[in-house]
Amino acid sequence: MTRCHTVKLYYDIISPYSFIGFESLLRYRVVWPIDVVLKPICLGGLFKDVGNKPPVKSCEAKATYMAKEIEMISRHFGVPMNVPKNFSEHVMGNSTIDACRLIIAAQRLEPEKAETVSRQLFSRFWIENLPVKSEEDLKKVRFLLLDLLHLLVFIFPASQMTNVKEMLEEMKKDDVKEELRRNTKEVQELGAFGMPWISVTRMDGSATENYFGSDRLPIIGEFIGQSYHGPLRHLSLY
Amino acid sequence: WEMSRNHIIKLYYDIISPYSFIGFECLLRYRVVWPIDVVLKPICLGGLFKDVGNTPPVKSCEAKANYMAKELQMISRHFGIPMNVPKNFESFVMTANTVDACRLILATQKLRPDKAEEVSRQLFDRFWIDNKEVKSDADLRECLKRAMVDKPDDLMDKIHTPEIKDQLKKNTKEAQDIGAFGLPWIQVNKAGGGSEVYFGSDRLPIIGEFIGQSYHGPLRHLSLF
Numbered sequence: 001m002t003r004c005h006t007v008k009l010y011y012d013i014i015s016p017y018s019f020i021g022f023e024s025l026l027r028y029r030v031v032w033p034i035d036v037v038l039k040p041i042c043l044g045g046l047f048k049d050v051g052n053k054p055p056v057k058s059c060e061a062k063a064t065y066m067a068k069e070i071e072m073i074s075r076h077f078g079v080p081m082n083v084p085k086n087f088s089e090h091v092m093g094n095s096t097i098d099a100c101r102l103i104i105a106a107q108r109l110e111p112e113k114a115e116t117v118s119r120q121l122f123s124r125f126w127i128e129n130l131p132v133k134s135e136e137d138l139k140k141v142r143f144l145l146l147d148l149l150h151l152l153v154f155i156f157p158a159s160q161m162t163n164v165k166e167m168l169e170e171m172k173k174d175d176v177k178e179e180l181r182r183n184t185k186e187v188q189e190l191g192a193f194g195m196p197w198i199s200v201t202r203m204d205g206s207a208t209e210n211y212f213g214s215d216r217l218p219i220i221g222e223f224i225g226q227s228y229h230g231p232l233r234h235l236s237l238y
Numbered sequence: 239w240e241m242s243r244n245h246i247i248k249l250y251y252d253i254i255s256p257y258s259f260i261g262f263e264c265l266l267r268y269r270v271v272w273p274i275d276v277v278l279k280p281i282c283l284g285g286l287f288k289d290v291g292n293t294p295p296v297k298s299c300e301a302k303a304n305y306m307a308k309e310l311q312m313i314s315r316h317f318g319i320p321m322n323v324p325k326n327f328e329s330f331v332m333t334a335n336t337v338d339a340c341r342l343i344l345a346t347q348k349l350r351p352d353k354a355e356e357v358s359r360q361l362f363d364r365f366w367i368d369n370k371e372v373k374s375d376a377d378l379r380e381c382l383k384r385a386m387v388d389k390p391d392d393l394m395d396k397i398h399t400p401e402i403k404d405q406l407k408k409n410t411k412e413a414q415d416i417g418a419f420g421l422p423w424i425q426v427n428k429a430g431g432g433s434e435v436y437f438g439s440d441r442l443p444i445i446g447e448f449i450g451q452s453y454h455g456p457l458r459h460l461s462l463f
Contacts (some may be wrong), residue, residue: 052299059292061419065437072434076444193301209312212305215440218455219316228455230443 003203004035005224010012010197011118012043013096016081018068021196021214023079024114027235028217032226033203038099038107038111038114039171043195049184052193056088063088073214078236094131095178096121098171104179105170106235119237129236200224241431244275245449250413250423251358253336253372256310256321258364260422261422261439264317266355267460268442272451276356278347278384280340281410283336283421283429288408292419296328313439319463324369336365339372339381339398343404346387356385367463373429383388 009025011018026036047053056063065141067083074081099121106114108125124130124137127132187197189211200220201208209223218228249265251258256380264346266276287294296303307323314321324330347354359363360381361372371377375394382390396402413423416435426445434448 049300052302059290059419061290061414061417062292065417065419065435068435072444076447149375163267188301189300191305193305210305212309219312222316230453 004033005203006037006201007034007036008037008039008199010039010041010183010190010192010195012041012195013099013118013121014091014094014111015043015195016066016074016083016091016126017214019081019126020070020074020077020079021198022118023236024077024214024217024231025198027232030235031232032221032224033230036225037186038103038118039183040063040103040118040180041195042097042100044095044097044182045181045184046188046192046195049188050193054091055194056091076202078233078238079232080238081126082129090129094125094226096125100180101171101176102167104176104183105167105173108176109167109170113138179212244273245429246277246427247274247445248277248279248425248427250279250281250409250418250425251421253280253281253339253361253365254331254334256306256314256323256331256366257439258422259366260310260314260317260319261424262358262362263319264439264442264456265424267457270460271454271457272279272446272449274449278343278358279409279412279428280343280358280406281421282337282406283381284337285407286414286418286421289414290419294331295420296331308311318448318458318463319367319458320365320366320463322369330369334365334371336361337375338378339365341397341402341406342381342393343380344402344409345393345452348402349392349396350387353387355388357381360385363463443458 007025009022011022013019028034029036053067067087070081070083103118103121104112106117114137190197190199192210194212194214196212196214198211198216199208200211200223202224207223209220211220221228247265249262251262253259255384268274269276285294295306307327310321310323343354343358343361346357363384364370364377364381364412364453365372372381379390379394379396382393387393413421416423416425418435418437420437422437422439424437424441424445427433428449432448434445435446446453
């Protein structure tokens with residue numbers, strides 16, 4: 001019998017609020033009895049399937065405000081996000097499908113590294129503002145990852161690491177592409193129209209609730225009988 | 239003896255906006271714990287949407303409209319507000335007209351400023367708890383009665399004057415000029431200087447940090463419902 005509430009986080013690297021939701025939710029594992037299940041999806045595919053459009057395309061005033069708000073909220077959570085001046089092009093002109101497939105590949109080959117891989121990809125896109133479209137980009141992330149892994153191997157005698165080359169091959173497989181599609185369909189069926197999407201099931205299985213956005217931790221806390229303790233900035237990994 | 243050292247918070251809202259009701263109640267509640275003055279600024283949301291080229295969120299897509307209906311019940315309960323979202327949520331907001339309701343608030347601010355908050359509350363209550371229109375003279379008079387405003391005729395007469403119509407347009411333009419594209423829109427002016435704007439009813443924790451205060455949750459015990 002599980003002693004934790006199950007929290008499924010649906011996200012895409014292209015989604016700035018997903019980065020905030022990802023960091024703040026994972027941080028809460030130290031104070032709440034929760035298991036967080038990472039579910040990368042394809043946001044472009046979701047938008048198309050539900051007939052929604054990216055928020056930057058609503059109107060200019062909204063795009064302008066989002067750029068400011070993302071920096072403000074991310075700092076509140078101790079995540080040093082940078083919104084590039086070409087914010088609209090940054091989100092409309094880049095593809096993170098391969099990045100999300102890489103996360104799924106990591107989940108299949110090195111599940112305990114999927115979180116770090118996600119973090120590296122988010123950081124690359126939303127702190128360094130570099131694209132993660134090409135294999136060259138992904139190799140760079142891998143290189144950063146390798147540095148981190150070497151640190152991990154030095155500090156913690158770790159279990160064997162799979163060759164990262166295998167991960168790059170794994171992400172090209174049909175299975176992985178299919179899993180990304182499946183995750184996307186799954187979140188659509190839960191009612192999603194945007195990211196992040198958080199699905200919480202109480203540990204006794206009595207109820208499940210769904211939440212859109214990165215602002216709902218206080219309310220999620222109430223749903224699982226826990227208190228919200230603010231952004232826990234001291235637990236930021238930045 | 240210094241002038242007020244309170245931070246000035248301007249709340250731009252429209253009765254038709256459900257998140258405005260939530261923002262209105264929780265922000266006003268925080269006057270007991272934060273050194274803030276809240277300035278009420280009713281606007282015309284339909285006019286704002288038109289001027290900035292935005293569409294009402296219920297029209298984004300069906301999944302969003304469905305979620306909003308559920309989310310509003312959930313968040314309002316979190317703040318101790320017994321909001322009801324009617325089954326026909328989309329047509330409820332798309333066919334309603336709250337322009338005269340907002341003009342009534344402005345008229346109250348001019349003639350009975352001490353009652354503007356309660357009149358706003360009764361209008362929100364009627365629309366978002368009773369799910370009744372706030373359009374006709376009879377609707378508005380009922381709200382004035384519940385707000386215990388004597389001499390309602392004075393206020394009702396003032397609603398349709400050019401002065402009040404202009405004031406509503408001015409407030410709407412003011413919100414647009416400070417970047418608004420939806421409601422509620424909150425402008426915080428710190429006592430020592432510095433200003434910031436926020437969209438939505440979720441930003442109290444961050445507003446608190448901006449003015450050097452702590453957020454203490456929804457303060458449900460201060461709910462007036």
